[in-house]
Amino acid sequence: MTILLPGTLTDAYRMLSDDPDVTPVAGGTDLFAHWPENRVKQSTTYLDLSGLAELRSMRWTKSELVLGALTTYWDVVTDARVAAEFPNLVTAARQVGAVQIQARGTWAGNIVNASPAADGVPVLLAYDATVRLGSRDGVEDIPLDEFYLDYKKMRRRPDQLVTEIRIPRRTYQRAWFEKVGPRKSQAITKVGVAVTVAGETWRIAANSVAPTVCRCPALERYCAAVAGAKGQPLTSPSDLLPAIRSDVSPIDDIRSTAEYREQVLARILFHALNDAGV
Amino acid sequence: MKRREAIDKLTGREAYIDDIAIAGVWWGCTVRSAVPRGRIRDIRFGAEIDWSEFVVVDHRDLPGPNQVAMIENDQPVLASDRVRHIHEAVLLLAHPDRDRLREARRAIHIEIDEEPAIFDYRVPPPADTVQHGGDNVFKRVRIDKGDVDAALVAADHVVEGVYETGAQEHVYLxxxxxxxxxxDGVVTVKGSMQCPYYIHAALRHALARADNEVRVIQAATGGGFGGKEDYPSVLALHAALLALKAERPVKILYDRDEDMAATTKRHPARVRHRTGVTSQGRIVAQDIEVLLDGGAYVTLSPVVLSRGVIHASGPYHCDNVRVEGRAVLTNAVPFGAFRGFGAPQTIFACERHMDVIADELGMCPLGLRRKNLIQDGQSTSTGQVIRDGTDRIEILDRAVRDAEFHQREAADRAFNSTHPYLRRATGIATFYHGAGFTGAGETYLDSRAQVVGLATGEVEIRTANVEMGQGALTTFVKIVAEKLAVEPDRIRVAEVDTFHVPNSGPTVASRTSMIVGRLLERGCDALCATLGGDWTGDKFERELLRWHAEHPGQELIAEVRYEPPPGVEWDDERYEGSAYGTFAWATYAAHVEVDLRTFGVRLLDFVAVQDVGTVLDEVLAAGQVQGGVVQGVGWALMEECQFVDGAMANHNLTNYSIPSSDDVPPVRVVFYETPYAHGAQGAKGIGELPMDGAAPAIVNAVARATGARPAVVPLTPEVLMRVMGSA
Incomplete structure (x- = not known):
């Protein structure tokens, strides 16, 4: 195992472009799980980002909340302003692993680990977040919604580093996030869903129900229509199933079943909509 | 009294085997089969490794028979020509560097010609999968009391049910x-274990050595739950074989993945009930069939089956009982001892079935139980007459009162009728657990313990029973300190080392405090007898010092042997008589909330009421109960061993979930203390009992909350969704 220690962001960009096999590491909570049996991980060269002060900040602009690449879940949990304006971020962060993981794990790391079960990603998607990638060649902004291509595949070149996550500031009427796991805490998600409503615009993003965490456009349209009294009122969870089936493709795996994931997604949304008077 | 090893554990000073540095030690690892059944054709050693650096052990290196000595010696220490399960040990490697060892393991290819295997214990084995006897049955057990067939015909109602329980992983820390x-020519092993003398016997057998040529020492043990009852014999043999060939110390440490993949689990079980009842709810016939998945080798399955069968009819009186039990072979990693030892499986079935019977009769489940609970003078399924003075009805009523069963029933009904998706209810289970070895087991064990009067005026306890987190060390000291009325810090406990402590039997079967504790009390008596009087306190110490002054250089050892309580007789052929010296009795109540969106079950409250005889230490006893309940919660709701070709696919803590502290409310523990004349200070066994009650109480609560009839644990949300879909 080799660890590269860049002094500056410029160093980091150079190291990444010199060797396309370098893996950037922030908190390490995903990369170092199952250590040391995994030989692939043992022979990897890591780029340690933890010393890069440029990536550490979490800041507010007039129009955005900007999470630096080293912003941890805990940074968000402990920020009252985030809780007030983007409550879903706090709700999701509190359900990632245990406090130790929340204190080390980063939002950017959660994005690039690209797990379909990532707990940080649905809420970012539902808040329309954008990923900023930096490299020696400059910066590139990609909407998170367009970032994933397929299972563990994303629009990040090996020489690029996620430097920021930018979340637009809007007025939301509603925001909720539900995570269903095998137990109350320290669990990997079987099915999860984040929802925001801004005016008539619905954003619904789900995890563990497709090869990537994904937006659910059919569900968004369906819910917006029902809420705007343009559609049939909801009578049962199964009303949502056609939209769910067009948006997601759950599978049977070691953690749950396709049928369960689909049914529970429908039931959570149905009751959430009911609670909201939709 | 302060817990003996508490400070060492809290400060990290306690040295587990991983912490003990040994000069010149090499690391050992195991090369295992990747297929469930077949003939070993070839073993190829990759050319990329310099094998001269390694010590390699195979079955030919065994000095004695290639057998792990246990009930039947059918399990090889290392596979020779065939394998019977995935992860079966074939080769052992040792090397000074652990990374090189991992690389070497990956460079070995065991080629096996696969043969047909069987994985479903519930189906009759196809002829080409028969591997044990003529029918793959490891053990049959049958209880026959009264005339079941006639009673079933005469009964007003016959209620049937089939119940299944899954495997469970111990997850010792x-x-x-x-x-x-x-x-000095002595083969020595040191490590994490519950039963040093089981290991001692296994080493003597397979290494062909005399008693005094093998030595077993227990290191601090971080939890066992039965997982360190039988398996450490295998591991000790592996470590000893490597050490013999390497001519240096060799340490084998399993990581969590290997531990969960390759070591034993709780036996999966299916239990069928056919119960005859009168219209008033009197049980008149119990016809029960118990089937256990034994896995690929016999290990402890016969005795697990035995305990399961004896507990299958529950703590109820019935004149006509038939229990037929079988443990069968599958090509799964062998199942083994786990807290409760067969009883949790059959008690789950019995207690779930009691609620189904109550449903069928339109009776209250409490009333049905009150009507049938054994009363003093009545007998169990084996004809053992219970006359212990325990108020079993009061235990039930206390649980009902503390759980506010009736008040909550009304409140829950109101809640359930208005809440869009949450449903609440309380469920209960009444049960018993026999303490100590089954039948004549304790007599066969012939346990010995020593109480030694030291020349310093201190007393030393010598037993082979281990501290593994349950508090045995503290309890032993307390028993002797109170018996002799001396300060606990004047009492030492000898290291568990077969060169220094007698065989007081294994640390299993809820027997340590009750049986070995009682031996220590008798040891104190014997010591005092040598000192010429019934001394206590300062007087005792003075007499002890005087004895040593009169016998310079001599040891004062009082050794006592187990003696069965009078009137305890057991017929192992007919399964009749006193199955256990005594039983602990309990009623547990679980208040749950089912989320109909996710089919998740949340435990809101848990009340555990039991009579375990005299409570020797309130804190340790409550800890045993709470820990057992939590283990039961996991088994009931989330701990699912997912088997693929007989091996656990989710053999890691990422995908095998045990309850977190968020999943369990405070467990409210109540003790009744009806003393048992033959246990230390009147104690009965406590360790396993709490594992029995949580699953049926919880699943009964889920049934009452939802109106569905779940009959399976673990009742994962996915399973409950299916049950409710078909309800």
């Missing part, structure tokens, strides 16, 4: 680990 070395 400390993985299995053992070091082997040869010292």
């Amino acid at each position: 400390e993985n299995q680990g053992m070091v082997g070395y040869v010292e």
Whole structure:
């Protein structure tokens, strides 16, 4: 195992472009799980980002909340302003692993680990977040919604580093996030869903129900229509199933079943909509 | 009294086998089969490794028979020509560097010609999968009391049910680990274990050595739950074989993945009930069939089956009982001892079935139980007459009162009728657990313990029973300190080392405090007898010092042997008589909330009421109950061993979930203390009982909350969704 220690962001960009096999590491909570049996991980060269002060900040602009690449879940949990304006971020962060993981794990790391079960990603998607990638060649902004291509595949070149996550500031009427796991805490998600409503615009993003965490456009349209009294009122969870089936493709795996994931997604949304008077 | 090893554990000073540095030690690892059944054709050693650096052990290196000595010696220490399960040990490697060892393991290819295997214990084995006897049955057990067939015909109602329980992983905090070395010609192993003399016997047998040529020492043990009852014999043999061939100490430590994949689990079980009842709810016939998945080798399955069968009819009186039990072979990693030892499986079935009977009769489940609970003078399924003075009805009523069963029933009904998706209810289970070895087991064990009067005026306890987190060390000291009325710090406990402590039997079967504790009390008596009087306190110490002054250089050892309580007789052929010296009795109540969106079950409250005889230490006893309940919650709701070709696919803590502290409310523990004349200070067994009650109480609550009839644990949300879909 080799660890590269860049002094500056410029160093980091150079190291990444010199060797396309370098893996950037922030908190390490995903990369170092199952250590040391995994030989692939043992022979990897890591780029340690933890010393890069440029990536550490979490800041507010007039129009955005900007999470630096080293912003941890805990940074968000402990920020009252985030809780007030983007409550879903706090709700999701509190359900990632245990406090130790929340204190080390980063939002950017959660994005690039690209797990379909990532707990940080649905809420970012539902808040329309954008990923900023930096490299020696400059910066590139990609909407998170367009970032994933397929299972563990994303629009990040090996020489690029996620430097920021930018979340637009809007007025939301509603925001909720539900995570269903095998137990109350320290669990990997079987099915999860984040929802925001801004005016008539619905954003619904789900995890563990497709090869990537994904937006659910059919569900968004369906819910917006029902809420705007343009559609049939909801009578049962199964009303949502056609939209769910067009948006997601759950599978049977070691953690749950396709049928369960689909049914529970429908039931959570149905009751959430009911609670909201939709 | 302060817990003996508390400070060492809290400060991290306690040295587990992984912490003990040994000069010149090499690391050992195991090369395992990747297929469930077949003939070993070839073993190829990759050319990329310099094998001269390694010590390689195979079945030919065994000095004695290639057998792990246990009930039947059918399990090889290392597979020779065939394998019977995935992860079966074939080769052992040792090397000074652990990374090189991992690389070497990956460079070995065991080629096996696969043969047909069987994985479903519930189906009759196809002829080409028969591997044990003529029918793959490891053990049959049958209880026959009265005339079941006639009673079923005469009964007003016959209620049937089939119940299934899954495997369970122990998840002791400390993985299995053992070091082997040869010292002055003595093969010595040291590690994490519950039963040093089981290991001693296994080493003597397979290494063909005399009693005094093998030595077993227990290191601090971070949890066992039965997982360190039988498996450490295998691991100790592996460490010893490597040490013999390497001519240096060799340590084998399993990581969590290997530990969960390759070591034993709780036996999966299916239990069928056919119960005859009168219209008033009197049980008149119990016809029960118990089937256990034994896995690929016999290990402890016969005795697990035995305990399961004896507990299958529950703590109820019935004149006509038939229980037919079988443990069968499958090509799964062998199942083994786990807290409760067969009883949790059959008690789940019995207690779930009681609620189904109550449903069918339109009776209250409490009333049905009150009507049938054994009363003093009545007998169990084996004809053992219970006359222990325990108020079993009061235990039930206390649980009902503390759980506010009736008040909550009304409140829950109101809640359930208005809440869009949450449903609440309380469920209960009444049960018993026999303490100590089954039948004549304790007599066969012939346990010995020593109480030694030291020349310093202190007293030393010598037993082979281990501290593994349950508090045995503290309890032993307390028993002796109170018996002799001396300060606990004047009492030492000898290291568990077969060179220094007698065989007081294994640390299993809820027997340690009750049986070995009682031996220590008798040991104190014997010591005092040598000192010429019934001394206590300062007087005792003075007499002890005087004895040593009169016998300079001599040891004052009082050794006592187990004696069965009078009137305890057991017929192992007919399964009749006193199955256990005594039983602990309990009623547990679980208040749950089912989320109909996710089919998740949340535990809101848990009340555990039991009579375990005299409580020797309130804190330790409550800890046993709470821990057992939590283990039961996991088994009931989330701990699912997913088997693929007989091996656990989710053999890691990422995908095998045990309850977190968020999943369990405070467990409210109540003790009744009806003393048992033959246990230390009147104690009965406590360790396993709490594992029995949580699953049926919880699943009964889920049934009452939802109106569905779940009959399976673990009742995962996915399973409950299916049950409710078909309800």
